[in-house]
Amino acid sequence: MALVIQKYGGTSVADADRLKAVAEHIAFTRRRGTDVVVVVSAMGKETDKLIALANQVSSVRPDREMDMLLSTGERRSMALLCMALAEMGIPARSYTGSQVGIITDNAHGHAKILEVRGDRVRDAIAEGVVAVVAGFQGQSLGREITTLGRGGSDTTAVALAAALEADVCEIYTDVTGVFSADPRVCPLARRLARVSFEEMLETAAVGGRVLALRSVEFARNHDVPLHVRSSFTWEPGTWIVPEEPDMEAPIISNIAHDLSEAKVTITNVPDRPGVAAKILRSLAEADVNIDMIVQNTSTDGTTDMSFTMPKSDLEASRKVLADLVSELEASGVTTQTDIAKVSLIGAGMKTSPGVAATMFETLAEQKINIEMISTSTIRISVVVSRDDVETAVQSLHTAFGLDSEVSYSAPLPERR
Amino acid sequence: MALVIQKYGGTSVADADRLKAVAEHIAFTRRRGTDVVVVVSAMGKETDKLIALANQVSSVRPDREMDMLLSTGERRSMALLCMALAEMGIPARSYTGSQVGIITDNAHGHAKILEVRGDRVRDAIAEGVVAVVAGFQGQSLGREITTLGRGGSDTTAVALAAALEADVCEIYTDVTGVFSADPRVCPLARRLARVSFEEMLETAAVGGRVLALRSVEFARNHDVPLHVRSSFTWEPGTWIVPEEPDMEAPIISNIAHDLSEAKVTITNVPDRPGVAAKILRSLAEADVNIDMIVQNTSTDGTTDMSFTMPKSDLEASRKVLADLVSELEASGVTTQTDIAKVSLIGAGMKTSPGVAATMFETLAEQKINIEMISTSTIRISVVVSRDDVETAVQSLHTAFGLDSEVSYSAPLPERR
Numbered sequence: 001m002a003l004v005i006q007k008y009g010g011t012s013v014a015d016a017d018r019l020k021a022v023a024e025h026i027a028f029t030r031r032r033g034t035d036v037v038v039v040v041s042a043m044g045k046e047t048d049k050l051i052a053l054a055n056q057v058s059s060v061r062p063d064r065e066m067d068m069l070l071s072t073g074e075r076r077s078m079a080l081l082c083m084a085l086a087e088m089g090i091p092a093r094s095y096t097g098s099q100v101g102i103i104t105d106n107a108h109g110h111a112k113i114l115e116v117r118g119d120r121v122r123d124a125i126a127e128g129v130v131a132v133v134a135g136f137q138g139q140s141l142g143r144e145i146t147t148l149g150r151g152g153s154d155t156t157a158v159a160l161a162a163a164l165e166a167d168v169c170e171i172y173t174d175v176t177g178v179f180s181a182d183p184r185v186c187p188l189a190r191r192l193a194r195v196s197f198e199e200m201l202e203t204a205a206v207g208g209r210v211l212a213l214r215s216v217e218f219a220r221n222h223d224v225p226l227h228v229r230s231s232f233t234w235e236p237g238t239w240i241v242p243e244e245p246d247m248e249a250p251i252i253s254n255i256a257h258d259l260s261e262a263k264v265t266i267t268n269v270p271d272r273p274g275v276a277a278k279i280l281r282s283l284a285e286a287d288v289n290i291d292m293i294v295q296n297t298s299t300d301g302t303t304d305m306s307f308t309m310p311k312s313d314l315e316a317s318r319k320v321l322a323d324l325v326s327e328l329e330a331s332g333v334t335t336q337t338d339i340a341k342v343s344l345i346g347a348g349m350k351t352s353p354g355v356a357a358t359m360f361e362t363l364a365e366q367k368i369n370i371e372m373i374s375t376s377t378i379r380i381s382v383v384v385s386r387d388d389v390e391t392a393v394q395s396l397h398t399a400f401g402l403d404s405e406v407s408y409s410a411p412l413p414e415r416r
Numbered sequence: 417m418a419l420v421i422q423k424y425g426g427t428s429v430a431d432a433d434r435l436k437a438v439a440e441h442i443a444f445t446r447r448r449g450t451d452v453v454v455v456v457s458a459m460g461k462e463t464d465k466l467i468a469l470a471n472q473v474s475s476v477r478p479d480r481e482m483d484m485l486l487s488t489g490e491r492r493s494m495a496l497l498c499m500a501l502a503e504m505g506i507p508a509r510s511y512t513g514s515q516v517g518i519i520t521d522n523a524h525g526h527a528k529i530l531e532v533r534g535d536r537v538r539d540a541i542a543e544g545v546v547a548v549v550a551g552f553q554g555q556s557l558g559r560e561i562t563t564l565g566r567g568g569s570d571t572t573a574v575a576l577a578a579a580l581e582a583d584v585c586e587i588y589t590d591v592t593g594v595f596s597a598d599p600r601v602c603p604l605a606r607r608l609a610r611v612s613f614e615e616m617l618e619t620a621a622v623g624g625r626v627l628a629l630r631s632v633e634f635a636r637n638h639d640v641p642l643h644v645r646s647s648f649t650w651e652p653g654t655w656i657v658p659e660e661p662d663m664e665a666p667i668i669s670n671i672a673h674d675l676s677e678a679k680v681t682i683t684n685v686p687d688r689p690g691v692a693a694k695i696l697r698s699l700a701e702a703d704v705n706i707d708m709i710v711q712n713t714s715t716d717g718t719t720d721m722s723f724t725m726p727k728s729d730l731e732a733s734r735k736v737l738a739d740l741v742s743e744l745e746a747s748g749v750t751t752q753t754d755i756a757k758v759s760l761i762g763a764g765m766k767t768s769p770g771v772a773a774t775m776f777e778t779l780a781e782q783k784i785n786i787e788m789i790s791t792s793t794i795r796i797s798v799v800v801s802r803d804d805v806e807t808a809v810q811s812l813h814t815a816f817g818l819d820s821e822v823s824y825s826a827p828l829p830e831r832r
Binding site for chain 2: 016019020050053056057058059060061062064065068069075078079080082083087094096098099145
């Protein structure tokens with residue numbers, strides 16, 4: 001019998017009515033003769049509320065105790081979902097991360113899954129019972145309750161799918177799938193029927209927020225087909241699958257943009273070997289994630305070094321940057337926060353020369369200045385001014401033949 | 417080093433400020449050089465809110481899933497309390513019922529503790545860490561999360577105190593101790609400095625709500641001294657201790673009353689052997705708890721059988737009672753809900769004749785009609801009209817010399 005893992009995010013189980021709708025969809029899936037294992041997130045904004053409560057109680061929040069606190073959110077939603085299923089006559093049983101045997105390392109707050117034992121879930125399937133598993137949590141080797149951090153419930157679902165050799169892992173969320181661009185910025189964006197793991201990884205890495213990077217990596221490494229779809233419309237969404245050699249893929253699958261980064265420039269750095277390495281090492285030691293890095297052509301023996309980092313890391317990096325200026329004998333630091341990163345992603349890029357040329361020509365026609373460039377095998381990213389992002393995404397979307405015939409009339413709900 | 421178990425009820429940890437006040441008291445206790453293990457209930461009305469949410473989601477609430485849901489309440493309060501302690505520089509660690517090894521039977525919703533392993537709590541004490549344990553919950557032999565039912569957190573505290581051979585188990589609540597009568601009904605009631613386990617058991621059995629019956633039984637059976645006190649005033653409260661032979665006990669320690677029962681009478685039952693047994697058995701099979709039972713003197717070959725039961729069981733007993741009437745060939749059933757049970761409790765009763773006589777004389781002087789009577793070695797209970805309860809309690813309180821010299825000016829907060 002086919003086995004499907006269904007993961008429901010916070011908005012999908014936000015209240016009693018949503019929980020009942022989800023229970024009905026699980027019942028519907030079962031009636032088609034499919035075994036179902038469910039993974040749930042905490043209800044709606046529950047996790048945020050718990051964090052706010054912790055802030056009220058104490059300025060010191062030990063990681064272990066935060067995990068104890070936050071792990072209760074999923075436990076509530078899973079127990080309630082089992083009750084809703086029971087009312088529909090579907091036998092269901094909820095399991096905590098510990099009960100399922102999701103074994104993690106000891107890194108509270110951002111634990112990594114080491115092993116999924118899953119014995120009790122296998123027993124439930126054999127008995128014809130729907131197992132409802134708490135997302136986002138596990139038990140450490142030291143027998144402590146751990147949480148997996150951002151995107152943790154997606155990771156739980158994919159890890160369970162891999163361990164149970166499920167036929168598909170369905171990720172239910174509040175958007176209907178993966179789009180060729182963000183419909184709020186590009187009204188002619190279309191939903192993609194299929195995307196390869198590699199394309200999805202690149203998209204997640206450059207700011208796409210539909211799936212967390214680590215869950216896509218896990219799915220790719222364990223060959224778990226993912227299906228991203230909406231729990232509000234229940235219509236088929238986007239399949240994320242291995243790249244097939246004969247896949248008639250369009251050259252470019254999507255245009256992503258990211259407004260969360262800032263550009264930092266260290267000016268007049270003496271041009272000698274090892275400078276870039278020095279900058280990267282110092283910032284890495286301060287836990288600052290550097291994304292793009294560019295070194296200008298040297299004039300008069302000095303050069304400007306520019307790089308991008310999350311705006312949220314700017315504050316933490318000030319001291320390191322000041323130290324670097326004096327250590328490198330540079331003249332100063334400038335910071336730009338009004339930038340946007342626009343990325344073209346497509347597996348077809350590998351075999352289609354001229355993509356970069358088309359991209360740069362398109363932006364030039366729109367008189368958009370490119371400040372930085374970085375590339376991977378299947379991605380080209382450029383940094384432009386924040387003011388140019390809509391024009392850049394829309395013109396590239398048109399230039400690469402991605403435009404849908406219908407326009408989105410209303411913005412999608414904010415992704416939570 | 418002395419070891420104290422401190423149990424904090426829902427009102428004691430109702431919000432961030434209350435949690436901080438509790439953390440300060442724990443810090444204060446530690447500074448006196450005492451090891452502390454803490455047991456907490458869920459915050460304020462959290463458990464009631466979860467039950468309401470479950471009702472919204474489903475009319476079917478499997479016991480196992482209710483336990484999964486409700487057990488999260490204590491987990492939140494204990495994690496938050498550990499954070500408040502961390503801020504004060506007190507090392508603390510929270511433990512679920514499973515982590516502590518509170519092993520119960522499989523009766524979800526009203527599980528019985530079979531064993532307290534407590535290894536991790538012992539380790540925490542040895543490391544100088546305050547262990548904060550989730551009340552009300554355990555892990556069953558079948559490795560499921562269970563809850564202990566009403567008064568469960570008190571039972572957790574007493575069971576831990578017994579397992580760890582604590583010097584005292586302090587029960588913090590929103591009243592300042594055990595009173596000679598309910599101060600809301602009897603303004604001259606006084607707080608008792610000491611009460612024996614036996615007296616406390618009788619009080620709990622006849623509607624006293626300060627401590628649940630089972631936690632007192634557990635404490636008596638394992639010789640755990642209990643100290644009931646307020647987390648709002650922090651003043652010393654009432655000690656519940658074994659009865660000492662030379663204890664200069666007053667004859668009567670307190671006057672309890674209970675408005676939660678109804679009186680049911682089956683009229684004109686043919687007077688033959690086995691009728692009382694038949695009634696009790698039928699109602700027990702319907703899970704109805706019969707308290708007092710009285711058979712009137714037989715006249716004309718028939719008799720009236722009266723008994724009391726919780727008002728909340730009335731609905732469930734209607735069918736059984738109707739069946740009994742036809743089976744016993746009785747004439748009908750009458751129900752009275754405007755009754756009150758008033759009880760005298762005192763270990764001194766065993767050696768002091770005339771207590772019942774004084775009680776009945778006192779009530780007669782007040783022209784209070786006694787409808788039913790039942791007694792144990794250290795208790796006499798009577799059923800009177802609901803309208804007479806204040807007069808009955810106050811006049812008995814005076815007659816047995818319990819009146820305090822000061823009157824309570826304001827009613828105590830409602831016990832939650």
